[in-house]
Amino acid sequence: MSTVYEVLNQSLSIMRSLQLKNIVCVFDQAFFSKAIEIVWKHQDRFSKIIVRLGVFHxxxxxxxxxxxxxxxxxxxxxxxxxxxxxxxxxxxxxxxxxxxxxxxxxxxxxxxxxxxxxxxxxxxxxITHASEMIHLENTLRTIKDFADDVCNSSLREVMEMSRSHASLGC
Structure with a gap:
């Protein structure tokens, strides 16, 4: 407990030297429980310290x-x-x-x-979007065609298709 108390005191002095309003102290599970106990017991002294549990814990x-x-x-x-x-x-x-x-x-x-x-x-x-299934089928067909022939020219074809659909508002 004395070690945790000293860490909290040092944190306060660091906070003052850096002119911070608050300071956050992150502890592992064992230190966290002791730090919380001390902060609760001495709320007036350590009210500017925010005690957090480390991410791992x-x-x-x-x-x-x-x-x-x-x-x-x-x-x-x-x-x-x-x-x-x-x-x-x-x-x-x-x-x-x-x-x-x-x-x-x-x-x-x-x-x-x-x-x-x-x-x-x-x-x-x-079931829920049967009328729009044609768009999915077209997209899946385009992906399959592109995957079957991955090259610069087929990429350009896909990109051109994308641009033409965008200009049509699809």
Missing amino acids: MICSLLSIIGKRFQDAGLRDLCVESGVIAQGSIAGVMDGHKYNRSIRLHKLVYEAFMRLAWKGFLPWLK
């Missing part, structure tokens, strides 16, 4: 919140049964303690959800 907290919120909704079972996370590591991942594994898991889950969303997008588009 904030991300770990958010990973923990997501894990606790969705583990009983099947996220825990999904991770283990798919082989993405081992049975022995799943508790640490859900608590946000296994940072790298948690980030990897959430990237994979995000990718899976995005694939499901895109899979349902085209059928939804056909």
